[in-house]
Amino acid sequence: MTKLILRRIVVSIPVIFLVATTTFFIMRLAPGGPFLSERAIPPEILANLQAKYGLDQPLWVQYGRYLRNLVQLDLGPSYKYPERTVNEIIAEGFPVSLQLGASALAFALFLGIPGGVLAAFKHGGFIDRLTMSVIVIGISVPTFVLGPLFVFVFALTLYWFPPALWGTWDQMVLPAVTLGLPYSVYIARLTRAEMLEVLSQDYIRTARAKGASEFRILWKHALNGAMLPVVSFLGPAVADITTGSIVVEKIFAIPGLGRYFVESAFSRDYTTVLGTVVFYATLLIVANLVVDLAYKFLDPRIEYQ
Amino acid sequence: MAAIAQPPLSPAIGVSLWAMARARMLRNRLMLGCMAALGLIVLASLFAPWIAPYSYEQIDLALGASPPSRAHWFGTDTLGRDLFSRCLYGGRISIAVGVVGTLVSLLIGVLYGSLAGYWGGHADELMMRFVDFLYSLPYLFLVIILLVFFSSSIVMLFVALGLVQWLTMSRIVRGQTLSLKNSEFVQAARLSGTGSLGILFRHLLPNMLGAIVAYGTLTVPQVILQEAFLSFLGLGVQPPQSSWGTLIADGAGVMGLFPWLVFFPAVILATVLFSLNFLGDGLRDALDPRSQQD
Numbered sequence A: 001m002t003k004l005i006l007r008r009i010v011v012s013i014p015v016i017f018l019v020a021t022t023t024f025f026i027m028r029l030a031p032g033g034p035f036l037s038e039r040a041i042p043p044e045i046l047a048n049l050q051a052k053y054g055l056d057q058p059l060w061v062q063y064g065r066y067l068r069n070l071v072q073l074d075l076g077p078s079y080k081y082p083e084r085t086v087n088e089i090i091a092e093g094f095p096v097s098l099q100l101g102a103s104a105l106a107f108a109l110f111l112g113i114p115g116g117v118l119a120a121f122k123h124g125g126f127i128d129r130l131t132m133s134v135i136v137i138g139i140s141v142p143t144f145v146l147g148p149l150f151v152f153v154f155a156l157t158l159y160w161f162p163p164a165l166w167g168t169w170d171q172m173v174l175p176a177v178t179l180g181l182p183y184s185v186y187i188a189r190l191t192r193a194e195m196l197e198v199l200s201q202d203y204i205r206t207a208r209a210k211g212a213s214e215f216r217i218l219w220k221h222a223l224n225g226a227m228l229p230v231v232s233f234l235g236p237a238v239a240d241i242t243t244g245s246i247v248v249e250k251i252f253a254i255p256g257l258g259r260y261f262v263e264s265a266f267s268r269d270y271t272t273v274l275g276t277v278v279f280y281a282t283l284l285i286v287a288n289l290v291v292d293l294a295y296k297f298l299d300p301r302i303e304y305q
Numbered sequence B: 001m002a003a004i005a006q007p008p009l010s011p012a013i014g015v016s017l018w019a020m021a022r023a024r025m026l027r028n029r030l031m032l033g034c035m036a037a038l039g040l041i042v043l044a045s046l047f048a049p050w051i052a053p054y055s056y057e058q059i060d061l062a063l064g065a066s067p068p069s070r071a072h073w074f075g076t077d078t079l080g081r082d083l084f085s086r087c088l089y090g091g092r093i094s095i096a097v098g099v100v101g102t103l104v105s106l107l108i109g110v111l112y113g114s115l116a117g118y119w120g121g122h123a124d125e126l127m128m129r130f131v132d133f134l135y136s137l138p139y140l141f142l143v144i145i146l147l148v149f150f151s152s153s154i155v156m157l158f159v160a161l162g163l164v165q166w167l168t169m170s171r172i173v174r175g176q177t178l179s180l181k182n183s184e185f186v187q188a189a190r191l192s193g194t195g196s197l198g199i200l201f202r203h204l205l206p207n208m209l210g211a212i213v214a215y216g217t218l219t220v221p222q223v224i225l226q227e228a229f230l231s232f233l234g235l236g237v238q239p240p241q242s243s244w245g246t247l248i249a250d251g252a253g254v255m256g257l258f259p260w261l262v263f264f265p266a267v268i269l270a271t272v273l274f275s276l277n278f279l280g281d282g283l284r285d286a287l288d289p290r291s292q293q294d
Helices: A002-029 A043-052 A059-071 A086-121 A126-140 A143-157 A169-198 A202-209 A214-251 A257-266 A270-298 B017-046 B083-119 B121-135 B139-149 B154-180 B184-191 B196-207 B209-232 B244-253 B260-287
Strands: none
Touching (some): A002 A059, A002 B139, A086 A214, A086 A257, A126 A169, A126 B260, A143 A214, A143 B209, A143 B244, A214 A257, A214 B139, A257 A270, A270 B139, B017 B083, B017 B260, B083 B154, B083 B209, B083 B260, B121 B154, B139 B154, B139 B209, B154 B196, B184 B196, B196 B209, B209 B244, B244 B260
16 A cells, blocks of 8 residues: 555656646747736836846756756745745635535535435436436536526525625535536436446345345445445546636635636746646646545455556 | 246336336437437527628627517627627537537547557557546646637637547547457458558448547537636637637626526527537447446
8 A cells, every 4th residue: 555655656756747847838938928018117127027037047947947946845936926925825725725626526425426326226216307307407507607697596686695705604605516516416427327237236135135224235235336436536526626616716706726827827927827737736646646545445356556 | 938037127227118118219309309409509500690680799889788689589798799699600619619629639539549559568558658647637727828828819729629638539449449459350451461550540440430429429518618618717719709608708797687698608508518418428328239228
């Protein structure tokens, strides 16, 4: 186990290096720069600014210095907010995005798994049809329609929840549901399909023959077996949720990292863009590793060499 | 022999013959409905210059945002532009992005996947590890960077979205190639002196066309959705042109005042996404002998 984790960490280092390099050169090859706004800056000031951030030096010198700082986990100062470092921006924005993503994922799991189990148990019945109809809505109505719709109905018409911002629990409900609903749909679909398959297997019949209650068979024996594809779905889901979070943060005016990323890209804030991308890449690698470990834990048959 | 009673299936998954037939009928009728709706929307968008009653950029400030009426079927937006016409012209762009993005992803994915599967061994291992690596990237972040830093032109949009989508396609094609390349007809072709490229393009690829078409159908709505996502962030099509995504993004901001502005484009987009997903699923099931009909 320890060996597996160590090996994965060693493999991840060149990946993160590659992401940083690609992003660095894509940004630098593009025309424009952080200080070339519509408002013309006098050339002396521009030269001073560029000298201050080392933008006047050759590209490879800048690249070398960037990598040296990256190794020391120093992501540099933000060009857009000169008084703040990128590390500070991430430390401020990420906890908010994490709360949003985690509550969305929790919502998706708590709705999706029981929904899928019940749909499979009463195959063809009311809950099955209800789940399948929600799935239809889930795959065809994008988040950026769902979000404004929820705001319109639950915040501006019914006054149940506040329409925007972040902090108190009632402000968290609408964004988390908006972000989580599509995943609950996928999870329900996966769980249902897998439950249908698992329920026809021998060990379920054995459990039945030994007199286990229908409840225990469904929620213990069958569900354990059916969880594997759901767990493996969580890896890509984490990546999806981070991007989906960008839209939801914009709709509900949530000060998360996704919004900082888009804003910094638009204002060509090189260091913030780079720092955020490298940070997210690391996050996804860690998330995938955790999912793989959970998978191994759930299914001892799987061997990693 | 046929009269021997089958042991009863477990009650949880037992479905009567009639229930199955009804489900299939419904599925087919739904499928026909999907094809009809999709055809109607695609044709109307394609022939927008002849069908649309107004130009997509014709501004009538005196009119402002007006609800649906006989003159303007879908109402007008805050600048007095006819929403019906804008939906039609927007459809042209959304559909073009979906189709071209899918074609780019097909081109890369099919070539990459079939070569990896055909070569096998270390090359295959290396190429698929690279795909795994790309899978683990915050991909849309890179697309956003590409679009922001190199002007969000339509061509860039095609390329960026195609670049995101080829990964799954390459995995599917590789799997198919692996399972087909040792079959007898390929051995026969090899014995009769056909070269590698001939085997790949004449024998292997035509045999997996079904899977490619089915997955391609499922890719189109994903690309359309991603274009809409980028448009929502202000990175998609630039005004005065519109796509369904930009129309929805504009309409969502004024949903409380002028709900029709988001309603009509959202319904059109949802219909197209649902139809394509449904048809793609149906195609995949029909072409996959292992899948269970339910």
